[in-house]
Amino acid sequence: MGAPNSALMCLICRPVSRRAFCAGALTLPLLPGHTRYGLEEPVLRLAPSGGRRVAVTLDCCPGRFDMRIASVLIARKIPATIFVTAIWMRENPEALALMLDHPDCFTLENHGANHVMPALDTTPIWGLQPAGSYDAIRAEVENGADAVEKATGRRPVWYRAAGGLYSPQAIPFIEGLGFKIGGYSLNADAGASLPAAMVARRLEAAQDGDVTEGHINQPKRAAGAGIAAGLARLADQGVQFTTLDAAC
Ligand SMILES: [Zn+2]
Secondary structure (H helix, E strand, O other): OOOOOHHHHHHHHOOEOHHHHHHHOOOOOOOOOOEEOOEEOOEOOOOOOOOOEEEEEEEEOOOOOOHHHHHHHHHOOOOEEEEEOHHHHHHOHHHHHHHHOOOOOEEEEEOOOOOOEOOOOOOOEOOEOEOOOHHHHHHHHHHHHHHHHHHHOOOOOEEOOHHHOEOOOHHHHHHHOOOEEOOOOEEOOOOOOOOHHHHHHHHHOOOOOOEEEEEOOOOOOHHHHHHHHHHHHHHHOOOEEEOHHHHO
């Protein structure tokens, strides 16, 4: 197989607009990308691979560490992109060290400094505080990136919002700071809120090009067992795993 077409890949890896999502939603019902509360939930997909290539992404919002998921990633040698907050890294040094010890499985990217939503509005959503200004968005994104760089020695490339939601104006603003927007195409666990069997089924349905999203910071919730089971099933099915950094 020849080298991937980089121009095509860049185009497809860009978060698509709400309009583009709506057109595709007829055949891809699990795609996010609609507007909630006036905020955007960008879709990110990989270029078609000709096989079944999937990028697994998992979030470390504030919280702990789910070894059910980490054990599967390590045992099955599955590379995953982990979006970490600075708060989570401060509170979970042992788990951070474990991830740094397995760079083949864990690529750390930026989930913000304080898990503040990059929203210009001031209304909290799902208990998450909005930044409320461009200056506060910049601080959330850049301080988060600084923390990842300090921990890993590598400047993160990708940023994902707390809650996955952005003011429409925040997306080009964050890109202007030099970061790619870490959207996704398959929300596996709906904020770690779903039953394990449902999460596993949603994850197992990942198709070629999907960027899956879930949580690795909620070890006491059933959803994490579903992430672990779904990942094992994808590996059993011979899925080719990649990271956002490698694919986009
Ligand atoms: Zn989060």
